[in-house]
Amino acid sequence: MPQIQSPLPGTFYRSPSPDKPPFKADGDAVAVGDVIGLIEVMKSFHEVKSEVAGANIRFACDNEEPVMAGAVLADLD
Amino acid sequence: MLKKLLVANRGEIAVRIIRAARDLGIATVAVHSDADTESLHVQIADEAVNIGPPAAKKSYLNIPVLLKAAEDTGCDSVHPGYGFLAENAGFSDAVTAAGLTFVGPSGDAIRLMGDKVAARSAAHAAGVPVVPGSAGRIHDIDEARHILIDTGFPVMIKAAAGGGGRGIRIANSLAEFETAFPQAATEALAAFGDGGLYMEKVITQARHIEVQVLGDGTDAIHCFERECSLQRRRQKVWEEAPSRALSPRLRDELCASAVRLARAVGYSGAGTIEYLYDDAADRFYFIEMNTRIQVEHPVTEMITGIDLVAEMLRIAGGEPLRLRQSEITPRGHAIEVRLNAEDPARDFAPFPGTVTDLRIPGGPGVRFDSMLYAGYTVPPFYDSLLAKLIVHAETREAAIARLTRALSELRIDGLKTTKPLFLALAADPAVQAGAVHTRWLEGWLETHAARLVPELEP
Numbered sequence: 136m137p138q139i140q141s142p143l144p145g146t147f148y149r150s151p152s153p154d155k156p157p158f159k160a161d162g163d164a165v166a167v168g169d170v171i172g173l174i175e176v177m178k179s180f181h182e183v184k185s186e187v188a189g190a191n192i193r194f195a196c197d198n199e200e201p202v203m204a205g206a207v208l209a210d211l212d
Numbered sequence: 213m214l215k216k217l218l219v220a221n222r223g224e225i226a227v228r229i230i231r232a233a234r235d236l237g238i239a240t241v242a243v244h245s246d247a248d249t250e251s252l253h254v255q256i257a258d259e260a261v262n263i264g265p266p267a268a269k270k271s272y273l274n275i276p277v278l279l280k281a282a283e284d285t286g287c288d289s290v291h292p293g294y295g296f297l298a299e300n301a302g303f304s305d306a307v308t309a310a311g312l313t314f315v316g317p318s319g320d321a322i323r324l325m326g327d328k329v330a331a332r333s334a335a336h337a338a339g340v341p342v343v344p345g346s347a348g349r350i351h352d353i354d355e356a357r358h359i360l361i362d363t364g365f366p367v368m369i370k371a372a373a374g375g376g377g378r379g380i381r382i383a384n385s386l387a388e389f390e391t392a393f394p395q396a397a398t399e400a401l402a403a404f405g406d407g408g409l410y411m412e413k414v415i416t417q418a419r420h421i422e423v424q425v426l427g428d429g430t431d432a433i434h435c436f437e438r439e440c441s442l443q444r445r446r447q448k449v450w451e452e453a454p455s456r457a458l459s460p461r462l463r464d465e466l467c468a469s470a471v472r473l474a475r476a477v478g479y480s481g482a483g484t485i486e487y488l489y490d491d492a493a494d495r496f497y498f499i500e501m502n503t504r505i506q507v508e509h510p511v512t513e514m515i516t517g518i519d520l521v522a523e524m525l526r527i528a529g530g531e532p533l534r535l536r537q538s539e540i541t542p543r544g545h546a547i548e549v550r551l552n553a554e555d556p557a558r559d560f561a562p563f564p565g566t567v568t569d570l571r572i573p574g575g576p577g578v579r580f581d582s583m584l585y586a587g588y589t590v591p592p593f594y595d596s597l598l599a600k601l602i603v604h605a606e607t608r609e610a611a612i613a614r615l616t617r618a619l620s621e622l623r624i625d626g627l628k629t630t631k632p633l634f635l636a637l638a639a640d641p642a643v644q645a646g647a648v649h650t651r652w653l654e655g656w657l658e659t660h661a662a663r664l665v666p667e668l669e670p
Contacts, residue, residue, distance in 0.1 A: 144564055148592060159279075174505070176564065177553065177592055177595055177596040201247070201265070
């Protein structure tokens, strides 16, 4: 089962800004290179791009949740 | 005198404030998020209170939780530090309404200086030179076109509610202006809930010079100027005092204008009035007032011998200003550099991690303000400032030599830091000559950044 891991430690965000919809809704398909969220590290924001493709994304991490590098952000089919 | 102080901040400034309070015999209460339980400020305070999850808005920006921590521990006062809630007028008001002393100005003073248009009007009224531009908020584009006669091009269109470099557009011609002005109004409304705009002439090459003031609500004094022209993305990286660009006459005028403004607004506490200095025209212009202690305050402390944080605590405790202007004499030259957990060779990418070993420089004229210790893990949730290295010497040349010496002693193993940037800047002829302006560093980095590779010790 493919997984998407956080490349950095920081705070995970599912949408580009609080008033915008999430990059990916639960159940969406994901292609390689798709942005699935942001990690805020020391006040700078980094896009999380998927290195794998898959269907039916399920987030393992809530919006605004603190994460460590390598933490699983989402599972795919 | 205050008896027990809640320090509503973290990192090096929380450490700095606790030190000043302890020197004055004031008990201290640190606050910390779940990510900061091992922080130095928690260890050196008399007491510590957990205020919640790592995200700042749930902890360090959470006013009800901070007030409850102050109440539960029997504090009589709150110091906001810098950043977080330091310039939040509502926080100053809430602390005061809870019957506590806010170590800083009133909510009204913060509000006045936080509104760029109101601050500019107050400065103008106090006889402080302002950058040519609109007298206040602009009501429509016809009025804006009329202001172009004074400013010329390029002109900056700024959101009245903006700050920190946000909400700014620059127009280089009338055609650009006709497009940019309505866009700026729409953006300001969307970003800040306030579509108010003002305009200023763009001064293309200027130094950033600021004046430290202390006020007790009635009287005000200055502690001379700092120059902070070395900036990246509008963030200062290297600050010094005094500025070698100013003639004695202009220094007197600049500092006197800052005192006039502080007096005019009945300022209480430590504040900084920021200016642009145009070398070519030999003129200075007010930009804004910061109503808090600043990151770079130690350079002023090094040349004047004044403990600015202690003075803030004394003023908040109800003492009038202890020092007269004639008693403040600058001596020598001081430089501060900001050591951030960033990799300068990789576009200053943040680099949180664990400090495996630490060697702090020492000797004459060297000060190191930091929350680091060997074994400390720098959390990724807050800003990247690790330490401020401050040096003081008789002359600017000697201060730069001392900076190089101190940097060569410094080791922060386990992290990538901005140390290579400062070693390179200290060796650069333009920096040594002081021939810089606020956009100089970004140009320099385009050709030098790739060589600033931090050593990463195991």
